[in-house]
Amino acid sequence: MYKILDEYKDFTDIKNMDYDQLDVFAKEIREFLVEKVSKTGGHLASNLGVVELTLSLLRVFNVSSDKLIWDVGHQAYVYKILTGRKDKFDNLRKFGGISGFPKREESIYDFFDTGHSSTSISAALGMAIARDINGEKNEVVSVIGDGALTGGMAFEALNDAGYRKTKIIIILNDNQMSIAKNVGGMSKYLNKLRLDPKYTKFKEDVDFTLKKIPGVGKGMVNSMGKMKDAIKQLIVPSMLFEDMGIKYLGPIDGHNIKELSEVLSMAKNIKDSVIIHIITTKGKGYEFAEKNPNKFHGIGPFDSENGKTLVSSIETYSNAFGNEMIEIAKSNKNLVAITAAMRDGTGLSKFSKMYPERFFDVGIAEQHAVTLAAGMACQGLKPVFAVYSTFLQRAYDQVLHDISIQKLPIVLAIDRAGIVGEDGETHQGIFDLSYLSHIPNMTIMSPKCVEELKVMLRWAVEQNYPIALRYPKGGNNANVKISPIRNIKLGKWEVIYEGDYNKQSKKVAILSAGKMVEQSIFAKEKLSKAGISCTLINACFIKPIDKELLKKLVQENYFIVTIEDNIIHGGLGSLVLEYINTITSDIRVLNLGYNNEFIPQGSVEQLYKIYKLDADGITESILNSL
Numbered sequence: 001m002y003k004i005l006d007e008y009k010d011f012t013d014i015k016n017m018d019y020d021q022l023d024v025f026a027k028e029i030r031e032f033l034v035e036k037v038s039k040t041g042g043h044l045a046s047n048l049g050v051v052e053l054t055l056s057l058l059r060v061f062n063v064s065s066d067k068l069i070w071d072v073g074h075q076a077y078v079y080k081i082l083t084g085r086k087d088k089f090d091n092l093r094k095f096g097g098i099s100g101f102p103k104r105e106e107s108i109y110d111f112f113d114t115g116h117s118s119t120s121i122s123a124a125l126g127m128a129i130a131r132d133i134n135g136e137k138n139e140v141v142s143v144i145g146d147g148a149l150t151g152g153m154a155f156e157a158l159n160d161a162g163y164r165k166t167k168i169i170i171i172l173n174d175n176q177m178s179i180a181k182n183v184g185g186m187s188k189y190l191n192k193l194r195l196d197p198k199y200t201k202f203k204e205d206v207d208f209t210l211k212k213i214p215g216v217g218k219g220m221v222n223s224m225g226k227m228k229d230a231i232k233q234l235i236v237p238s239m240l241f242e243d244m245g246i247k248y249l250g251p252i253d254g255h256n257i258k259e260l261s262e263v264l265s266m267a268k269n270i271k272d273s274v275i276i277h278i279i280t281t282k283g284k285g286y287e288f289a290e291k292n293p294n295k296f297h298g299i300g301p302f303d304s305e306n307g308k309t310l311v312s313s314i315e316t317y318s319n320a321f322g323n324e325m326i327e328i329a330k331s332n333k334n335l336v337a338i339t340a341a342m343r344d345g346t347g348l349s350k351f352s353k354m355y356p357e358r359f360f361d362v363g364i365a366e367q368h369a370v371t372l373a374a375g376m377a378c379q380g381l382k383p384v385f386a387v388y389s390t391f392l393q394r395a396y397d398q399v400l401h402d403i404s405i406q407k408l409p410i411v412l413a414i415d416r417a418g419i420v421g422e423d424g425e426t427h428q429g430i431f432d433l434s435y436l437s438h439i440p441n442m443t444i445m446s447p448k449c450v451e452e453l454k455v456m457l458r459w460a461v462e463q464n465y466p467i468a469l470r471y472p473k474g475g476n477n478a479n480v481k482i483s484p485i486r487n488i489k490l491g492k493w494e495v496i497y498e499g500d501y502n503k504q505s506k507k508v509a510i511l512s513a514g515k516m517v518e519q520s521i522f523a524k525e526k527l528s529k530a531g532i533s534c535t536l537i538n539a540c541f542i543k544p545i546d547k548e549l550l551k552k553l554v555q556e557n558y559f560i561v562t563i564e565d566n567i568i569h570g571g572l573g574s575l576v577l578e579y580i581n582t583i584t585s586d587i588r589v590l591n592l593g594y595n596n597e598f599i600p601q602g603s604v605e606q607l608y609k610i611y612k613l614d615a616d617g618i619t620e621s622i623l624n625s626l
């Protein structure tokens with residue numbers, strides 16, 4: 001079906017193709033990507049944008065010895081196709097299948113695991129330092145998008161790389177997009193480099209122009225280095241990269257394999273660190289993705305003929321959050337919303353349009369976002385930072401040092417808490433309870449349903465101390481009927497259902513947090529059929545826990561079960577155990593959650609089942625313990 005792709009063996013083939021063949025090959029790769037990703041879902045638009053780049057990299061470099069690091073790694077599908085994994089694309093992102101990100105365990109050609117943004121320059125520099133110490137000769141190349149370049153780590157790494165003699169090659173893949181339109185001063189700067197004809201022309205013309213000035217001869221031009229620089233500074237806003245000590249080559253058409261190959265070869269021959277600025281189109285070659293790169297950044301299965309996805313009718317937690325933010329903003333003039341490049345994913349698009357002056361997209365900069373919120377809170381604003389659980393890991397110290405010590409009234413709206421599914425280890429939000437629960441002054445809440453998120457958000461915004469509100473991906477299970485708490489009290493849990501006990505019966509109390517309440521409701525039914533009546537409690541505050549209620553359960557000799565969509569260590573289960581240990585050594589507690597382990601990719605339902613957090617698994621664990 002594919003003339004070249006079907007015959008393709010390995011990347012040495014690419015070195016033997018001429019440019020016309022490579023263009024045909026690029027077209028086939030795009031068709032293959034659309035065909036496969038339309039079935040599995042995945043990061044389509046970014047991959048469509050790097051087809052020529054990947055071919056050129058494999059043409060010029062030799063990944064048997066040269067190292068290639070993909071920042072974020074969501075754009076490495078083409079590389080995977082070309083490094084021996086083409087036949088595994090039917091299982092992309094599925095349980096047991098190939099990952100949507102580079103994985104050292106998956107291939108010898110994946111040199112560094114990524115998933116979170118802005119790490120590639122640091123990792124490349126580390127590998128290059130090791131190369132030099134070991135007396136090796138390979139190149140180390142990092143590919144970083146303009147979105148990923150907004151992350152603090154990338155700036156830290158550039159700062160270090162510019163000053164060292166260690167050579168690395170950085171490819172800056174500039175498509176002007178993060179997930180949504182890229183933001184920030186760096187993005188503006190790149191835009192100037194790309195658009196300002198004065199700049200590109202001036203670069204070539206500077207000597208020529210100076211020579212034309214009457215009285216300025218060749219010798220004088222050569223001795224006018226400083227003045228040339230001064231003129232460059234005047235006309236070009238800043239020679240930022242060069243001034244930092246990194247050679248700049250660009251802007252280059254990132255869809256022209258010949259041009260790319262020439263520049264990459266040139267970079268190979270330069271002995272210092274180089275940044276190559278290439279311009280690409282996100283979604284290139286597939287009209288629906290080119291028109292709407294945001295939608296096709298990370299997409300579920302879709303119809304490749306018309307680009308349409310299945311639209312779900314359930315309200316997601318993210319939508320509910322965004323809608324409630326709009327409602328609260330109407331009466332609370334101090335409310336501001338912050339996102340670190342996740343406007344749409346966190347449900348804030350509508351808010352950003354309705355309240356542009358109260359909406360802040362800071363780029364992929366979670367650490368900055370937290371401390372920015374702290375500054376705002378010091379001056380009386382009410383910041384809500386909406387962030388995915390996994391990305392907040394970046395900002396642990398900022399939460400501890402800048403928010404919690406000062407007890408600043410900030411709401412951390414932690415979306416995608418718990419298992420998220422197909423993105424795998426790097427994205428599962430199963431650590432937030434653990435890393436937040438031992439920070440003093442931090443209150444942690446988790447709603448059991450979408451409606452409860454709204455009630456909690458409204459309540460949290462009114463409090464005068466830091467609150468983390470964690471909620472899962474998706475929405476509620478349509479088969480469960482739950483109504484939200486109406487009256488929230490700090491550290492008070494909600495008894496959803498009282499067990500039905502006689503003198504002989506074993507008393508069981510299930511304490512569930514967030515999404516796990518739904519699963520517990522199903523499990524309660526199953527246990528009831530097995531003759532076990534359970535008391536079901538919504539542990540809506542993970543911190544502080546409801547000590548009064550816990551004490552009562554202990555005194556009444558309940559068998560206590562905690563359930564959370566988090567690792568057990570440091571989460572709800574740990575907090576409950578720690579407290580119970582202070583009042584008795586008699587009571588047994590069963591903690592259900594994840595062990596201290598990374599959870600692989602798979603669908604959420606599949607993973608709940610495997611890790612025994614679905615109704616069957618919970619029922620089985622409780623029956624075994626009893």
Ligand SMILES: Cc1ncc(C[n+]2csc(CCOP(=O)(O)OP(=O)(O)O)c2C)c(N)n1
Nearest residue numbers: 046115116117145146147148177178179341
């Ligand atoms: C620390 C962190 N925050 C947020 C994200 C979510 N994220 C994944 S890709 C992406 C945008 C990356 O843009 P860019 O680097 O320009 O790559 P492109 O997809 O445009 O090629 C974001 C925000 C992440 N992976 N890591």
